[in-house]
Amino acid sequence: MSFISRVGATAGAVALSGLLAGSAAAVDLQFYFPVAVGGKAADTIEELTAEYVAANPGVNIDAVYAGSYQDTITKTLTAVRGGTPPQLSVILSVDMFTLIEEDAIVPFEDLVKSAEGKLWMSSFYPAFMENSGTGGKTYGIPFQRSTPVLYWNKEAFKEAGLDPEAPPANWDEMVEFGKKLTKRDSNGNVSQWGLRIPSSGFPYWLFQGLTTQNGAILANDAGNETNFDDPAVVEALQFLVDLSTKHKVMQPGIVEWGATPKAFFERETAMMWTTTGNLTNVRANAPFDFGVAMLPANKRRGAPTGGGNFYVFADSTDEQKAGALEFIKWITAPEQAARWTIATGYVAPRPDAWETPAMKAYVADFKPALVARDQLEHAVAELSTYQNQRVTKIFNEALEAAITGTNTPEAALKEAQEKADRILKKYR
Amino acid sequence: MKPGFDLDRLLNTLGAWALGLLWFLPVIYALWTAIHPGEFATRFELFAPLTTENFVNAWNAAPFARYFLNTVTLVTFILIGQFVLCTLAAYAFARFSFPGHNLLFTLVLLQLLVMPDILIVENYATMRVLGLVDTIVAIGLPYIASGFGIFLLRQTFKTVPKELEDAARVEGAGPLGILWKVYVPLAKPTYLAYGLVSVSHHWNNFLWPLIITNSVETRPVTVGLSIFASVDQGVDWSLITAATLMTSGPLLIAFLLFQRQFVQSFMRAGIK
Numbered sequence: 001m002s003f004i005s006r007v008g009a010t011a012g013a014v015a016l017s018g019l020l021a022g023s024a025a026a027v028d029l030q031f032y033f034p035v036a037v038g039g040k041a042a043d044t045i046e047e048l049t050a051e052y053v054a055a056n057p058g059v060n061i062d063a064v065y066a067g068s069y070q071d072t073i074t075k076t077l078t079a080v081r082g083g084t085p086p087q088l089s090v091i092l093s094v095d096m097f098t099l100i101e102e103d104a105i106v107p108f109e110d111l112v113k114s115a116e117g118k119l120w121m122s123s124f125y126p127a128f129m130e131n132s133g134t135g136g137k138t139y140g141i142p143f144q145r146s147t148p149v150l151y152w153n154k155e156a157f158k159e160a161g162l163d164p165e166a167p168p169a170n171w172d173e174m175v176e177f178g179k180k181l182t183k184r185d186s187n188g189n190v191s192q193w194g195l196r197i198p199s200s201g202f203p204y205w206l207f208q209g210l211t212t213q214n215g216a217i218l219a220n221d222a223g224n225e226t227n228f229d230d231p232a233v234v235e236a237l238q239f240l241v242d243l244s245t246k247h248k249v250m251q252p253g254i255v256e257w258g259a260t261p262k263a264f265f266e267r268e269t270a271m272m273w274t275t276t277g278n279l280t281n282v283r284a285n286a287p288f289d290f291g292v293a294m295l296p297a298n299k300r301r302g303a304p305t306g307g308g309n310f311y312v313f314a315d316s317t318d319e320q321k322a323g324a325l326e327f328i329k330w331i332t333a334p335e336q337a338a339r340w341t342i343a344t345g346y347v348a349p350r351p352d353a354w355e356t357p358a359m360k361a362y363v364a365d366f367k368p369a370l371v372a373r374d375q376l377e378h379a380v381a382e383l384s385t386y387q388n389q390r391v392t393k394i395f396n397e398a399l400e401a402a403i404t405g406t407n408t409p410e411a412a413l414k415e416a417q418e419k420a421d422r423i424l425k426k427y428r
Numbered sequence: 429m430k431p432g433f434d435l436d437r438l439l440n441t442l443g444a445w446a447l448g449l450l451w452f453l454p455v456i457y458a459l460w461t462a463i464h465p466g467e468f469a470t471r472f473e474l475f476a477p478l479t480t481e482n483f484v485n486a487w488n489a490a491p492f493a494r495y496f497l498n499t500v501t502l503v504t505f506i507l508i509g510q511f512v513l514c515t516l517a518a519y520a521f522a523r524f525s526f527p528g529h530n531l532l533f534t535l536v537l538l539q540l541l542v543m544p545d546i547l548i549v550e551n552y553a554t555m556r557v558l559g560l561v562d563t564i565v566a567i568g569l570p571y572i573a574s575g576f577g578i579f580l581l582r583q584t585f586k587t588v589p590k591e592l593e594d595a596a597r598v599e600g601a602g603p604l605g606i607l608w609k610v611y612v613p614l615a616k617p618t619y620l621a622y623g624l625v626s627v628s629h630h631w632n633n634f635l636w637p638l639i640i641t642n643s644v645e646t647r648p649v650t651v652g653l654s655i656f657a658s659v660d661q662g663v664d665w666s667l668i669t670a671a672t673l674m675t676s677g678p679l680l681i682a683f684l685l686f687q688r689q690f691v692q693s694f695m696r697a698g699i700k
Binding site for chain 2: 030067074075081262
């Protein structure tokens with residue numbers, strides 16, 4: 001549908017609903033969605049949207065593929081500043097503060113008035129709600145959410161004389177297993193590494209697994225204070241660096257994200273940390289028996305959550321906001337959430353989705369799908385602050401400096417904290 | 429005469445081959461990966477089985493037929509628009525003097541210094557006012573008044589001897605007649621060179637088309653290509669290389685066909 005006719009239809013609908021107050025108004029909604037897990041996810045979203053539209057005459061939803069997460073926030077912010085925001089969008093949960101600062105989104109408390117609606121808002125896993133709101137308001141509804149887990153190659157474990165059913169439970173075991181799993185020839189060339197924790201692009205995410213396990217929290221709820229130079233964070237970074245330099249169980253330098261599943265399939269690594277968004281991919285392509293486990297513990301178990309939330313945009317009519325809310329309620333309902341999880345590997349965001357027959361059948365057939373859900377009780381909010389892009393970039397650069405050995409973990413993190421303080425000062 | 433062994437020439441040839449191979453290596457890798465099954469993406473075996481499956485899968489992953497049509501429409505529209513506008517502007521700057529001539533030309537040159545990405549929000553707002561959001565015209569419009577094109581053509585027109593223009597005037601040609609009969613034919617190599625740069629740039633442009641369009645009917649191939657670059661799930665090299673070859677293929681072929689004129693015209697435009 002072209003822009004003009006869409007605006008025309010909306011204006012017509014609004015005028016009509018004004019005339020025939022009380023009758024159901026036709027609502028046109030535009031919905032941006034990002035895709036981070038291949039074409040199939042886009043098909044599933046479009047399918048679900050079409051189904052909803054077919055079942056609800058009077059609502060028209062234009063689902064627009066908006067590229068990667070990064071592209072989606074760019075496209076959305078451009079549209080917001082240009083005066084034609086979408087009515088709803090899936091965007092990274094960590095971009096919440098950015099959207100709030102732009103006055104782009106509305107809190108769900110403004111839309112949900114009924115007691116039943118309030119109940120709906122409390123039906124999601126608390127771990128996912130942690131970075132879906134601030135200052136007592138809820139701005140995001142979890143949908144495309146993930147968390148990192150550990151995948152291991154059971155055959156490689158057997159070859160190394162390890163119990164193929166026992167993944168490492170803590171850091172010491174991970175190092176010990178890793179040493180046994182790393183295969184070197186007489187020249188010292190490695191044909192199989194013990195472990196792979198990807199660090200390209202956005203190293204902070206998996207690193208947040210390590211800091212959480214070490215008892216540190218990277219940012220406060222208000223999003224205006226970071227703890228990058230906390231001794232526990234420094235220790236975690238030292239451990240990450242040591243995996244390559246001291247224990248020699250991981251390939252040195254920056255480890256690519258995109259190539260990591262392939263390296264796992266090709267037996268270049270026996271264990272990998274990566275997102276649950278990969279579950280369906282690994283299941284389809286691993287040529288050996290594999291296992292999925294929670295990330296190993298140190299002082300505690302821990303992992304960040306990740307992925308995208310639904311947001312509703314401020315610059316829409318009340319009818320559109322109500323229509324967007326109804327759609328979000330529907331697509332995050334147990335049946336739909338289950339279908340979404342089965343198609344992609346994302347973690348269904350509410351407990352009752354796991355009780356649906358489809359999900360039960362899926363889980364019975366594929367136990368590893370439960371690991372991510374069970375890990376949620378140990379999960380914390382993904383690092384998110386005001387000026388999130390800039391602050392995480394500073395943090396990423398510090399991590400990269402330490403991983404590549406151009407700076408010590410302590411000095412790099414101290415510098416990052418100072419830079420972050422300078423940016424966040426005005427939000428305190 | 430020098431002795432038969434010419435070191436300078438040998439080094440030149442070797443250097444050219446080395447650079448050529450370096451440039452070509454990724455293309456060779458892409459070709460190899462695209463026509464073999466996924467297991468061979470990182471392994472070289474001379475007699476690995478061949479397959480066209482990657483291309484079929486890539487083609488079916490997005491409505492590429494429509495995307496190709498959109499891209500071709502888009503680059504044609506931009507190219508025609510740029511040729512018309514830049515020719516007229518360049519002619520005015522090269523051969524006419526009018527008040528504000530220098531100021532205007534400086535403004536045009538300033539455009540070369542501004543990164544187009546900075547203007548995305550501003551351009552979006554303009555397209556919205558014009559009611560053009562989600563149209564192919566909206567993707568192309570901000571690029572029609574190309575500072576680079578105006579500058580390049582102006583420089584070319586300046587090199588045309590005044591005598592030719594005078595001769596045409598004696599024959600009774602008006603200003604537009606002179607432009608059409610004298611300047612445009614003599615600037616043909618420049619048009620060709622500029623055309624290829626413009627086409628390849630807009631063929632590959634991604635961010636602006638993604639932002640300004642919302643539907644399959646308006647989006648170019650680059651947006652279709654982007655669905656393969658999904659880090660969360662790991663990168664499927666076979667599929668990505670097949671899709672890349674498929675989308676860049678028409679351009680590569682066009683370049684090979686025109687490469688002689690292309691290189692020559694750039695040398696001419698540069699020397700004069």
